Amino acid sequence: xxxxxxxxxxxxxxxxxxxxxxxxxxxxxxxxxxxxxxxxxxxxxxxxxxxxxxxxxxxxxxxxxxxxxxxxxxxxxxxxxxxxxxxxxxxxxxxxxxxxxxxxxxxxxxxxxxxxxxxxxxxxxxxxxxxxxxxxxxxxxxxxxxxxxxxxxxxxxxxxxxxxxxxxxxxxxxxxxxxxxxxxxxxxxxxxxxxxxxxxxxxxxxxxxxxxxxxxxxxxxxxxxxxxxxxxxxxxxxxxxxxxxxxxxxxxxxx
Amino acid sequence: xxxxxxxxxxxxxxxxxxxxxxxxxxxxxxxxxxxxxxxxxxxxxxxxxxxxxxxxxxxxxxxxxxxxxxxxxxxxxxxxxxxxxxxxxxxxxxxxxxxxxxxxxxxxxxxxxxxxxxxxxxxxxxxxxxxxxxxxxxxxxxxxxxxxxxxxxxxxxxxxxxxxxxxxxxxxxxxxxxxxxxxxxxxxxxxxxxxxxxxxxxxxxxxxxxxxxxxxxxxxxxxxxxxxxxxxxxxxxxxxxxxxxxxxxxxxxxxxxxxxxxxxxxxxxxxxxxxxxxxxxxxxxxxxxxxxxxxxxxxxxxxxxxxxxxxxxxxxxxxxxxxxxxxxxxxxxxxxxxxxxxxxxxxxxxxxxxxxxxxxxxxxxxxxxxxxxxxxxxxxxxxxxxxxxxxxxxxxxxxxxxxxxxx
Numbered sequence: 328x329x330x331x332x333x334x335x336x337x338x339x340x341x342x343x344x345x346x347x348x349x350x351x352x353x354x355x356x357x358x359x360x361x362x363x364x365x366x367x368x369x370x371x372x373x374x375x376x377x378x379x380x381x382x383x384x385x386x387x388x389x390x391x392x393x394x395x396x397x398x399x400x401x402x403x404x405x406x407x408x409x410x411x412x413x414x415x416x417x418x419x420x421x422x423x424x425x426x427x428x429x430x431x432x433x434x435x436x437x438x439x440x441x442x443x444x445x446x447x448x449x450x451x452x453x454x455x456x457x458x459x460x461x462x463x464x465x466x467x468x469x470x471x472x473x474x475x476x477x478x479x480x481x482x483x484x485x486x487x488x489x490x491x492x493x494x495x496x497x498x499x500x501x502x503x504x505x506x507x508x509x510x511x512x513x514x515x516x517x518x519x520x521x522x523x524x525x526x527x528x529x530x531x532x533x534x535x536x537x538x539x540x541x542x543x544x545x546x547x548x549x550x551x552x553x554x555x556x557x558x559x560x561x562x563x564x565x566x567x568x569x570x571x572x573x574x575x576x577x578x579x580x581x582x
Numbered sequence: 583x584x585x586x587x588x589x590x591x592x593x594x595x596x597x598x599x600x601x602x603x604x605x606x607x608x609x610x611x612x613x614x615x616x617x618x619x620x621x622x623x624x625x626x627x628x629x630x631x632x633x634x635x636x637x638x639x640x641x642x643x644x645x646x647x648x649x650x651x652x653x654x655x656x657x658x659x660x661x662x663x664x665x666x667x668x669x670x671x672x673x674x675x676x677x678x679x680x681x682x683x684x685x686x687x688x689x690x691x692x693x694x695x696x697x698x699x700x701x702x703x704x705x706x707x708x709x710x711x712x713x714x715x716x717x718x719x720x721x722x723x724x725x726x727x728x729x730x731x732x733x734x735x736x737x738x739x740x741x742x743x744x745x746x747x748x749x750x751x752x753x754x755x756x757x758x759x760x761x762x763x764x765x766x767x768x769x770x771x772x773x774x775x776x777x778x779x780x781x782x783x784x785x786x787x788x789x790x791x792x793x794x795x796x797x798x799x800x801x802x803x804x805x806x807x808x809x810x811x812x813x814x815x816x817x818x819x820x821x822x823x824x825x826x827x828x829x830x831x832x833x834x835x836x837x838x839x840x841x842x843x844x845x846x847x848x849x850x851x852x853x854x855x856x857x858x859x860x861x862x863x864x865x866x867x868x869x870x871x872x873x874x875x876x877x878x879x880x881x882x883x884x885x886x887x888x889x890x891x892x893x894x895x896x897x898x899x900x901x902x903x904x905x906x907x908x909x910x911x912x913x914x915x916x917x918x919x920x921x922x923x924x925x926x927x928x929x930x931x932x933x934x935x936x937x938x939x940x941x942x943x944x945x946x947x948x949x950x951x952x953x954x955x956x957x958x959x960x961x962x963x964x965x966x967x968x969x970x971x972x973x974x975x976x977x978x979x980x981x982x983x984x985x986x987x988x989x
Contacts, residue, residue, distance in 0.1 A: 337704075338695035345681065345692065352683055421678040422696050423655040423670075576658040579651075580593060 331425050338424070342432035343439070346407075361443045369395050369447070376512040384514060386543055389448065389455050393538045394511030396444050401477060401531050402502055404437035408481025409488050409498065416582040426575060430481040438474050452542070460545035468553070469537040472560040476530060479560070482567030489578050509535055530559040584630050584653055584670075584748055584779060589662035591623040591648055591803075622648040623659070624803040630779045630796060632747070633909060637794035637815070638783045639822050641829070645803040646783045650674060650750050653781060668747025671697070673754045676737035682726030686717060686736060689725050693740050707743045714769070715739035716762070731758055735766075742769050749778045753785070777909050787826075791819055799837070806837045817842070878914055891922035894985065902952040906930040906971070907959025907982075915959055915982065927953045955980055 332339070351357045369392060377387060384390065411429035412419065419426060452459070488494045509532045515523050526532055533556050540546045623645040630636045638646045651657040652664055654672040679696045680689050690711055694704035712718045715735045720728065728736070734757040741754075757766050774780050784790060790797065797815035799806040799822060809815040820842040828835040895901070902925050905912060912929060919926060927950040956971060956979045972979045 334698055334700075335695075337701045338698065340701075341692050341695045348684070349681075418679055418696060420651075420656065421672075421674050423672070424696065424698065579657055 335425065335428055339428055339432055339435070342428065343436050346433065346436035361440050362447055365396060365399055365444050366447055368399070372512055386455050386457055388451050389457055390539060390543060391512055392448050392451055393542060394509060394535050396441065396448060397535045397538060398506060398509050398511055398531065400437060400441035400473070403440065404434050404477035405480045405484060406498070407433040407437060408477070409484035409495065411481070412485050412489050412578060412582065419579060419582060426578065427482065427571060430485050431478065434474065434478045434481055437477070457543070462541050462545050462547050465547050466538060466541055469534050469556060472556050473534045475564050476560045479564035479567035482571045483563070486570045486574050489574070489581050505529065505531060508532065527555065530556070533559065583632065583667045584665070584781070586626060586628050586653070586664045587662050588625050588627050589623060589652060589659040589664050590621055590625055591652055591657055591659045593620045593622050621803050623652065625662070626798070626800065626805045628796070628798055628808055630781065632777050632779050633913070634796055635774065635780045635782065635794045636796040636798060637790040638781065638798045638800065639790065640800035643802070644800040646800055647674070647752060649800065650752055650781065650783060654750055666748055670748040670750065671741070671744045671746035672750035673741045674750070674752045676734050676741070676754060676757070680725050680737070683724055685724055686712065686721045689736070690740055697744065711739045711743055714742065734758060735762060738766055742773060745776065746773070746778050749773060749780045751780065751782045753783060787819055787823055791816065801837050807839060891918065891985070895922060895924050900954045901925060902927050902950070903955045903957050904928050904950065904953045905957050905959060911959040911982070953977060957982065957985065
């Protein structure tokens with residue numbers, strides 16, 4: 328696999344580049360939209376929820392921003408990853424190449440996009456007078472895991488999507504539900520103890536929570552939290568690879 | 583080398599993507615799920631080696647393109663095995679992987695990347711590709727602004743930059759208008775002659791007759807016949823033509839493999855099949871080859887002249903020789919030399935005819951102390967190269983022209 332990746336690294340780079348070019352082609356603001364569109368979404372949420380929920384909470388702006396950005400990274404990566412086989416069906420029919428490159432390239436694009444949007448966060452941290460702390464180095468851990476978590480999920484979804492087009496609608500609904508379960512604009516401390524535990528089942532929330540505790544409080548989460556995230560990532564990635572490998576030879580007949 | 587053993591490829595219909603999840607679940611639960619199988623390729627076998635040119639013929643829907651996809655590795659056959667050695671390059675459709683909004687240079691990079699080439703490899707060739715496609719002045723245009731002829735020229739030129747071991751062509755032998763058509767076909771021939779094994783799908787019986795030494799006839803996915811020599815292939819083409827004629831009158835006509843009397847022109851061929859092959863091999867080469875061609879024709883048509891060769895070697899007391907030269911020439915000359923009674927110790931093939939590369943010079947003749955002479959099968963042999971070779975190998979070097987002229 329590493330060998331294939333090495334051989335096709337240039338293709339991967341071009342695919343990522345193509346994603347960005349296609350995304351912003353014919354827009355006058357171009358790549359600025361990467362920052363602007365989550366910023367607008369954020370502004371709307373701020374306008375609505377700041378007064379409702381965040382009254383008594385310090386740094387609510389950054390608190391919400393971490394949630395919004397992480398969630399949109401997750402949503403972008405998996406949705407575009409899901410459709411990657413179908414979008415590249417023409418190529419898959421004519422040229423032999425390792426097909427997993429397509430979801431991978433979409434995930435890399437989404438990850439780069441995420442890093443760009445993190446600029447907003449830095450700005451707001453500055454406005455909110457939240458000093459950067461040394462523990463932020465630890466953020467690399469959830470970021471790498473989050474990437475592979477999204478990649479694994481993309482592989483699962485993309486494989487299923489080839490066979491069942493219904494998956495996109497189901498997943499859309501699922502994502503809507505998940506959005507409200509990620510504690511993006513509310514704080515879980517209002518929930519009962521049991522509900523809080525239940526919230527930890529949601530891996531996306533796990534990643535968001537990790538980020539919040541490091542950025543807002545400068546605290547590295549417990550060993551347990553690390554292991555839970557690692558467990559989820561390994562599980563999803565493993566499942567993704569297995570599902571992909573079992574079905575990759577059949578894709579071409581359904582595309 | 584490509585070897586296919588009893589491969590079958592099936593397309594499914596009546597799967598859940600066609601009938602919907604609800605229907606599919608119901609059928610699955612009731613265990614009465616019906617899937618109609620459609621075997622696009624059914625029990626097909628063939629084997630080609632380096633230098634072979636295999637044609638695949640058959641009417642529309644015979645499974646030709648599906649077979650090519652299997653050789654390329656895009657499809658995996660449900661039954662049978664297929665093995666391909668070396669770098670397999672397929673020109674199935676020229677236009678894949680282009681983006682209308684990118685300029686030509688970007689598109690070349692993208693397309694090259696899709697074929698699995700490195701950045702360096704592509705950058706080195708990008709100007710050559712534009713030049714060959716005669717599109718250098720358009721290089722900053724967007725792809726969608728090109729005419730369709732220009733597009734196919736670009737696509738074709740990109741595909742030509744590769745040096746495949748196995749080349750798979752689906753109706754793509756030449757593109758563009760008159761002059762470019764000729765140029766592109768010549769270029770394609772160059773690629774084919776560089777020793778690649780070629781699989782070619784075409785509806786042009788003429789092209790097939792000119793080029794192939796193996797022929798596979800498919801009909802409704804089934805293998806009707808497989809010709810393994812050029813003579814058999816030509817015979818099979820006659821049968822195929824008869825089938826096409828019959829089919830034009832009656833669409834229900836079945837492939838018929840009974841003998842076809844050869845047409846008078848083919849009965850008394852003006853030149854031997856070997857010569858036809860040589861002529862094909864030597865197209866696009868310098869005119870000096872033609873002279874050389876005549877000598878070989880003479881020998882092939884008049885085997886009694888082999889005696890002259892025998893005499894040549896005997897008078898010089900030569901029994902062991904080594905050979906160095908182009909694959910296509912060596913293929914013809916080796917049997918003639920064996921006939922003349924000399925032992926060929928070893929052969930250095932210069933596969934890429936265009937590269938008279940020093941790295942290919944034979945150096946290890948010490949292993950064959952009995953070798954008395956190095957015979958060089960290349961008409962472009964200059965005195966300088968001959969001296970160099972003689973110095974390297976420490977034995978006399980002789981060109982084929984000298985040999986035939988008794989020098």
